[in-house]
Amino acid sequence: MRPILLQGHERSITQIKYNREGDLLFSVAKDTVVNVWYSVNGERLGTYNGHTGAVWCVDVDWDTKNVLTGSADNTCRLWDCQTGKQLAQLKTSSAVRTCGFDFSGNIIMFSTDKQMGYQCFLNYFDLRDPQQIEDNQPYVSVPCSESKITSAVWGPLGEFVIAGHENGEINQFSAKSGEVLKKVKEHTKQINDIQTSVDLTMVITASKDNTAKLFDSTSLDHIKTFKTERPVNSAAISPIMDHVVMGGGQEAMEVTTTSTRIGKFEARFFHAAYEEEFGRVKGHFGPINCVAFHPDGKSYSSGGEDGYVRIHYFDPQYFEFEFEG
Amino acid sequence: MPSVEYDDSKPSWADQVEEEGDEGTLPSPKETIKGNIKTVTEYKIDEDGRKCKIVRTFKIETRKASKAVARRKNWKKFGNSEFDPPGPNVATTTVSDDVFMTFVSNKEDLNTQDQDEDPMNKLKGQKIVSCRICKGDHWTTRCPYKDTLGPMQKELAEQLGLSTGDKEKTSEPEPAQPAQSKTGKYVPPSLRDGGTRRGESMQPNRRADDNATIRVTNLSEDTRETDLQELFRPFGSISRIYLAKDKNTGQSKGFAFISFHRREDAARAIAGVSGFGYDHLILNVEWAKPSNN
Numbered sequence: 256m257r258p259i260l261l262q263g264h265e266r267s268i269t270q271i272k273y274n275r276e277g278d279l280l281f282s283v284a285k286d287t288v289v290n291v292w293y294s295v296n297g298e299r300l301g302t303y304n305g306h307t308g309a310v311w312c313v314d315v316d317w318d319t320k321n322v323l324t325g326s327a328d329n330t331c332r333l334w335d336c337q338t339g340k341q342l343a344q345l346k347t348s349s350a351v352r353t354c355g356f357d358f359s360g361n362i363i364m365f366s367t368d369k370q371m372g373y374q375c376f377l378n379y380f381d382l383r384d385p386q387q388i389e390d391n392q393p394y395v396s397v398p399c400s401e402s403k404i405t406s407a408v409w410g411p412l413g414e415f416v417i418a419g420h421e422n423g424e425i426n427q428f429s430a431k432s433g434e435v436l437k438k439v440k441e442h443t444k445q446i447n448d449i450q451t452s453v454d455l456t457m458v459i460t461a462s463k464d465n466t467a468k469l470f471d472s473t474s475l476d477h478i479k480t481f482k483t484e485r486p487v488n489s490a491a492i493s494p495i496m497d498h499v500v501m502g503g504g505q506e507a508m509e510v511t512t513t514s515t516r517i518g519k520f521e522a523r524f525f526h527a528a529y530e531e532e533f534g535r536v537k538g539h540f541g542p543i544n545c546v547a548f549h550p551d552g553k554s555y556s557s558g559g560e561d562g563y564v565r566i567h568y569f570d571p572q573y574f575e576f577e578f579e580g
Numbered sequence: 581m582p583s584v585e586y587d588d589s590k591p592s593w594a595d596q597v598e599e600e601g602d603e604g605t606l607p608s609p610k611e612t613i614k615g616n617i618k619t620v621t622e623y624k625i626d627e628d629g630r631k632c633k634i635v636r637t638f639k640i641e642t643r644k645a646s647k648a649v650a651r652r653k654n655w656k657k658f659g660n661s662e663f664d665p666p667g668p669n670v671a672t673t674t675v676s677d678d679v680f681m682t683f684v685s686n687k688e689d690l691n692t693q694d695q696d697e698d699p700m701n702k703l704k705g706q707k708i709v710s711c712r713i714c715k716g717d718h719w720t721t722r723c724p725y726k727d728t729l730g731p732m733q734k735e736l737a738e739q740l741g742l743s744t745g746d747k748e749k750t751s752e753p754e755p756a757q758p759a760q761s762k763t764g765k766y767v768p769p770s771l772r773d774g775g776t777r778r779g780e781s782m783q784p785n786r787r788a789d790d791n792a793t794i795r796v797t798n799l800s801e802d803t804r805e806t807d808l809q810e811l812f813r814p815f816g817s818i819s820r821i822y823l824a825k826d827k828n829t830g831q832s833k834g835f836a837f838i839s840f841h842r843r844e845d846a847a848r849a850i851a852g853v854s855g856f857g858y859d860h861l862i863l864n865v866e867w868a869k870p871s872n873n
Contacts, residue, residue, distance in 0.1 A: 260676040278649040288660065293653070295643070297673040302659030319652065339658035524681070534681045565676065573681055 258538060259297035261564040263290035268558030269311050270545050274319045277550040279336075281322065282564050283310035289324050291336070294549060294556070297566055303334045305341050312353050316360035321382075323363055325351025331365045333382075343388045345380070349373045353406055357413035358455075362430060364416050366404040375403035377418065377428055397433040406448050410472050411455040417472060419446025419460055425475060439475045441468055447487065453494035453550065461487040467501050469527065481525045481532075489545040495552030496574075497527040502543025502557050522546060522557050526578045533578055538565055606631065616640045638667065792819075792840040793868040794850055799823075800859035803832045812838050815852060816845025837868050 264284035271282045273294065280294045289303035289310055308328030315322050315336065322334040327350035333343040347367045354365035361383050369375040378393035387394060402422040410417050415427040415436055423442030426435050444463035451458050451472060461467045467490040469479040481490070487503040504520045522543055524534040541560030548555045554568040610621040618638040626632050645653070657664050661672075712720045720726070796808070805823050812818055820839040825832055840846040846867075854865040 256680070257678050258676050260674045261672065262674065263672050276646065276649050278645070278652055292673075296668055297675075298668040299657070299661045299664065299672045300655060301657050301661045304659050319648070337652075337655050337658075532684050534683045536679055536681050538676070538679050567679075570681065572683075576683060 256567050256570050258565040258567045261290070261292055261297055261299075261566065262562075263292070263299060263302070263564070264288065264562045266309070267541070267560040267562055268544050268564055269309065270313055271547050271556055271558045271564055272313055272315060273547055273549055273556075274315045275317055275550065276319070279315070279319060280547075280556060280564070280566070281313045281315055282558055283313045283324060284558075284562065285309040287326075287328075289313060289322070289334070291322075292564075292566075294554070294566060301339045303332075303339050303341070305332060305344075306330070308350070311351060312355075312365075314355045316356040317358060318360065321356070321360065323354045323356060323365070325354040325365050327351075331363075333363075345388065345391055347376075347378075349375075353404060353418075355407065355409050355416070357409045357430065359413060362413065364407065364409070364430070366399075366407055366418065369399075369403040375399040377404060377407070377416065377433070379430055379433070395430070395433040397428055406446055406460075408449050408451050408458065409455075410451075410458075417449060417458055417475075419449050419462075421445045423462060423464065425449075425460065425470065427475065437475045439470070439477070441470075441477050442466070444486075448489040448545065450489075450491050450547075452492045457492065459490045459492050459499060461490040461501065461503070463487075467499065467525075469499070479527060479530050481530055483523065485542075488543060491546045491548045491555070492527065493548050493552050494550055499525045499527050500546050500548065500555055501525065502546040502559075504542025504560075520559070522555075529578060531578075533576070534573070536567060538567075539563065613640075636670075792843040792846040794838050794840075794846050795835065795866055795868040796838060796853070797835045797864045797866075798861050799832055799834050799836060799863065800861050801831045801834070802859065803836070808836055808838060811853065811858070812840075812849055815840070815849040817841045 261280075261282065263282065264286055266285035268282060268284045271280060273280055278294055279300065280292045282290045282292065287304075287306040287308065287310065289306070291300045291302070292298065293300055303322060303324065306324065306326040306328055308326045310324050310326045312325040313322065314324075319336050321342065322336050323331065324334065325331045329347050329349060329351070331345040331347065331351045331354055332341055333345075334340065335342055345365075347365075349370035350368040351365050352368050354363065356363055361381060363380050363382060364377060366377045367373070367375060375398070377397040377399060379395040380387050380393050382388070384394075386392075399418075399420070402420040402424060404418045405421050407416050407418040409415075410427065413430060415429050418426050418428060419442075420426065422440075423444055423446060424438060424440045425442075425446065427437040428434070429436050442460065442462040442464050446460050446462050448461040449458050456472055457478065458470050458472045459467055460470065463486045465483050465486060467481040467483075467487045468477060469481075469492075470477055481487075481499060481501060483501065483503060485503045485505055487501050489503070490499060490501045492499055501523045503523075520539045520542055521535040521537050523532055524536075525532050539557065539559035539561055540563075543557045543559045545558045546555060547557075554566060556564055556566045558564045606623040606625070609623070612619050612621075616639060618640055620636045620638070622634045622636075624632055624634065661669065709717065709719055711718055711723045713723045714725050716723065803823065805821050808821050808823060809818065812821075817840065818838060819841050821836065822838075823832055823836040824834070838846075838849070840849065850865045850867070853863055856863045856865075
């Protein structure tokens with residue numbers, strides 16, 4: 256396969272996300288620009304300009320109308336997807352680490368960092384009520400005093416948010432009351448990324464403790480563990496195969512002191528049921544910070560510390576490959 | 581593959597010579613569409629002041645998509661891409677080099693495990709060591725009869741030595757050696773076996789070894805010594821395997837030397853394995869050239 260290289264960022268990529276149909280790919284990085292690309296040929300549709308700090312997170316709603324981004328400039332912004340115009344700006348007291356639309360696209364959530372003397376908060380806004388945006392007053396705001404949220408996604412039916420914490424905990428926060436519905440601690444270190452399966456029944460967590468784990472999203476039952484020898488920065492579940500892709504590598508600060516040949520900057524493919532690795536794809540010059548499967552399962556993208564996003568269309572061999580357990 | 585494919589071809593020297601005459605004016609870019617292939621020819625002056633001709637070839641593909649996706653495909657570009665022409669902009673989108681998914685089949689891992697177990701299983705049946713005292717399956721020093729049988733045997737041997745006399749000693753120097761080793765005194769290799777091999781150097785042996793050495797190249801990075809052993813064992817007994825490895829990573833550098841005990845085995849190995857597909861690569865096997873030192 257010949258990956259399409261997207262060079263829209265000047266610093267390391269922090270998150271990439273496909274929209275529901277998979278025709279658009281959103282990428283954010285530690286520079287201030289939010290890019291959107293056509294996934295089919297890598298053509299850049301546009302940029303959402305306005306942030307003044309590193310952008311940590313991006314999400315797009317179900318019908319690709321609005322885009323939500325959170326940044327270290329202490330704002331969470333809502334954009335019109337088609338024109339790139341800023342629709343709303345929500346000021347916070349610390350950096351916005353995670354954000355997301357619920358399935359309806361009506362309710363948004365975002366979490367802020369524990370920083371500069373401020374606590375970590377998980378905020379819920381209802382976009383149908385313009386007053387909330389105007390007053391910058393969330394209808395529910397959950398303080399997390401113990402350990403800050405490092406990654407979060409909406410659970411099924413928009414009832415709760417599944418959040419991964421710096422200490423390895425996973426919590427379900429109700430979208431109605433903000434109370435903790437379930438709590439598990441299967442990871443020993445920070446959870447870098449959480450992604451859902453296509454039907455939202457499962458979530459995969461990627462952790463600094465060198466593993467990625469698969470959970471039932473409602474019961475938070477631990478289903479599978481995928482072990483590597485490097486911190487895992489991101490993991491995604493294939494929508495059509497029993498496969499999981501993981502991206503990682505050693506920490507950015509150690510990159511300059513290790514030879515690239517032992518850097519292990521590959522994207523690694525694991526069989527979801529057997530928990531065993533069956534394939535690797537090389538390409539990035541640094542650790543992979545985020546991976547995402549196209550919703551049709553025929554391609555995947557990865558964004559790295561090297562600032563590039565690579566779109567990979569799988570070769571036929573990938574689909575013919577049979578795992579021998 | 582996605583719909584873009586382009587290659588930047590270098591300007592030929594002929595074009596450059598031709599254009600040297602009219603300095604300053606550049607031919608206007610041309611765009612031709614032939615079937616589903618679009619060719620864009622551009623001219624520009626590079627940093628060194630030379631004129632370059634850039635030819636890009638695009639493949640135009642028509643795809644069916646849902647209405648929502650098709651509508652989005654016609655959206656106007658915005659932000660930093662506002663003034664980009666239709667189609668991918670080379671400043672932001674490029675097609676990178678071919679990469680392949682390397683499949684990790686754990687069949688290989690299983691094989692190496694089997695192989696590790698194999699020699700032990702084979703050896704189970706036969707004695708590895710035999711005791712000099714009781715001929716048991718253990719080292720002499722560990723013999724349970726060391727204190728009882730040992731001295732008795734010594735006495736017996738001494739008695740025999742006395743009774744049989746010097747005749748045996750002169751005709752056969754062999755028994756002298758075990759007696760020597762028993763005393764624990766070091767005997768240089770050249771003096772062993774009654775010193776018959778005195779003056780014989782190691783060199784000829786070594787050369788014989790070189791003669792039965794083959795060089796294997798185009799090995800994959802993941803090759804280990806055990807893989808080579810497994811691959812070449814069927815051809816005959818191997819005296820030495822040298823696999824060149826990277827100092828830092830411990831990964832194979834892609835070549836190895838394998839010495840067989842017999843030259844015929846080496847010849848058969850060359851015939852058998854050269855051109856053999858191993859780990860997605862085609863092996864190249866030939867006689868090793870004698871080393872210079």
